[in-house]
Amino acid sequence: MPKKVYIFDTTLRDGEQSPGVSLNVQEKLEIARQLERLGVDAIEAGFPVASKGDFEAVKAIAQNVRRPVIVALARAVKQDIDRAWEAIKYAARPRIHTFIATSDIHMKYKLKMEPEEVLKRAVEMVSYAKSLCEDVEFSPEDGTRTRPEFLFKVLEAVIDAGATVINIPDTVGYAMPEEFGALIRSIRENVRNIDKVMLSVHCHNDLGLAVANSLAAIRNGAQQVECTINGLGERAGNAALEEIVMAIKTRSDYFNYYTDIVTEQIYRTSTMVSHLTGVHVQPNKAIVGANAFAHESGIHQHGVLSNRQTYEIMTPESIGLKQSQMVLGKHSGRHAFEERLKELGFTNLMPEEINAAFEKFKDLADKKKYVMDKDIEALVNEKVLKVPETYELEYFHISSGNTSIATSTVKIRRDNEIFEEAACGDGPVDATFKAIDRAIGIEVTLKDYYLRAVTSGKDALGEVTVKIGKNGDVYIGRGLSTDIIEASAKAYINAINKMVMEQNSKNGHNGEEKGD
Structure with a gap:
């Protein structure tokens, strides 16, 4: 009889920690709703103590997405756990996910704590989280580089303290598949009360082995895998949900397991996440890449x-x-x-x-x-996710050539006011962005610019994604047009509109750590 593998999606928490990715509350909620349609079992909605925006997003998801377990991350700190519970208490199925590092290198150089102090903190904070929420997940950060005997000791203690899910993270993507599978098996064999909890894994992709390690863990007794859409995440990313799910489904002869994922929703979810995060999927990406089902030979x-x-x-x-x-x-x-x-x-x-x-x-x-x-x-x-248009592009005109300086004139509307400015630049796009800056009167830094043709042909629709920065925050804007200058201007103004919308609600408490 096949066994179920639970799919825990952390796109909205670990995935959003990808450099340059910043989602607002509306975008996070739209992705969460799509993840619910996809059929994930749990959604890690964010890290509420990190910022006011993250708190509001987790709260909105808890209030509006009812079927999956809604998870909030918290360090093993009372303040974090309180904030996490405040955000997810509205969920139909809430879970607090707390963590503390257990490897010697992390305890010595990051936490500056002795092992017994870490053990005591883990037990106290799991117990405290349990007093607020029935469902508590615990992660020993950098678990794959933790001394096994200490790892077993910590896990036994937090299970006795009330943990319902134990997650083993390969935080830095260090493990090999056979090694990681053996670790999961040894936990099953050496932690006396492990049968009282769900055993989960969270693998990073620093050596390109996150999916392989996750599958090896499943084969050795892991019941839940933590993953992200398109493999988004810190550094080289996380295990890709679509690859794990389709490996289990395609090789059902090898894996005697199943998931509740509605696989027909995978492509839709992938394109939504790519669009909203501004992180485009490489053509040769497994399952969802443009070339995944293309044949040229x-x-x-x-x-x-x-x-x-x-x-x-x-x-x-x-x-x-x-x-x-x-x-x-x-x-x-x-x-x-x-x-x-x-x-x-x-x-x-x-x-x-x-x-x-x-x-x-x-x-x-x-x-x-x-x-x-x-x-x-x-x-x-x-x-679908239209940002309120504080500023609208009314008109633009470009003068450019290989022997002349590019000049752009723009007309911008704000309510009933019209602002018109011109500027020169290193090409028509640069000139247009500078003219927009002058018209609006806001100085921002262009951090990234990406142009792609949505389809082929001379009349292809051009999609531009820009990332702008101001005061340490990053805002993503998108624009579409068959004219790439117009698409660029729309994307730039879209990012500025998003910045205007969010700038008064962004300044909250910043967490020191973002988890595994």
Whole structure:
């Protein structure tokens, strides 16, 4: 009889710790709702003590997402645990996740605590968390580099103190699969009360082994895996949810396990997370990369045309990716558009969101002959989470050439006021950004700029992602247009609008650590 593997998604906590990623409350809530549709068992919604914004996001998710367990991270500190409980107490199924480092190197150089002090703190804080919340998860940070005898001692003690989930993190991605599997097996064999809790693992990808280590742990008795969409996370990231789930599903002959993940929602979830975080998926990424189901070699193409199983071990449809592309144009009606939205996984849009996307679709259809699936995905992703437009681009004009200085003139609207400015720059995009800065009167730093064609062809829709910085905070903006200068200007103004919206609610307490 196959056993269930519980999927604990930490995209909104560990995933958001990826350098340059910053999600607001609305974006986090939208991702959490999609994770619920995906079928994850637990959502680690954030680290409430880290900032006011993180607290509000965790609270909003706890209030609005009801099926999964909603988890809040806290250091083994009373203040953190109080803040975590304050945020998740509204959840239908709340869990406090507390952690403290247990490896010699972390205890000596980071915590500056003796092992017995760490043991005492872990027990006290698990016990305190248990007094607030019935479901308490404990992680010995840097568990794979912890002396086994001390690790076993700590785990036994926190289970006696009331922990319901024990998570073993490979915090720095140090372990090898056979080694990590053996560690999980040894915990099963040497921790006397381990059968009273769920055993979980959290693997980082510093050596590219996070998924392999997670699967090895499952084979040796781990019941829950902690992972992220697209493998997002600190440094080289975390174990990728889509890879673990599809490995278990595709190799059911090898893994006598199953998950409750609705795999047809994987692609939709991946594209949403990529769009909102501004972290684009590499083409050769397993499962969700653009090339994952592409075949260029003549030999491969011949085999696939004869029988797809010759070179495809899973179907595109199994992750929610349609093989055939329905091409829509300016004569396509609303019904066809709505049906295509459903086929692409957009099944929970409000009527006003569909209306806004349909208007954008019609505008785009007037500019290009055919509107492809990826164009529609981009349009909907842009409209679903619309930032209030404090500033709007009314007009822009560019003068540029290889022997002239690029000059841009922009007209920006704020309420009933119009601001018009011009500027020169090192190319049309730079000149436009400088003109926008002058018109709005806000100085920001451009930290990153990314342009991609959503589809192929001369009339392809261009998607621009920018990251701007001010006072140590980073804001991500996105813009779409068949004109890359217009897309760039829209993205830049979108980021500024997000900054304006958030700047008065961002300054909260900053946690010193962000967990495993």
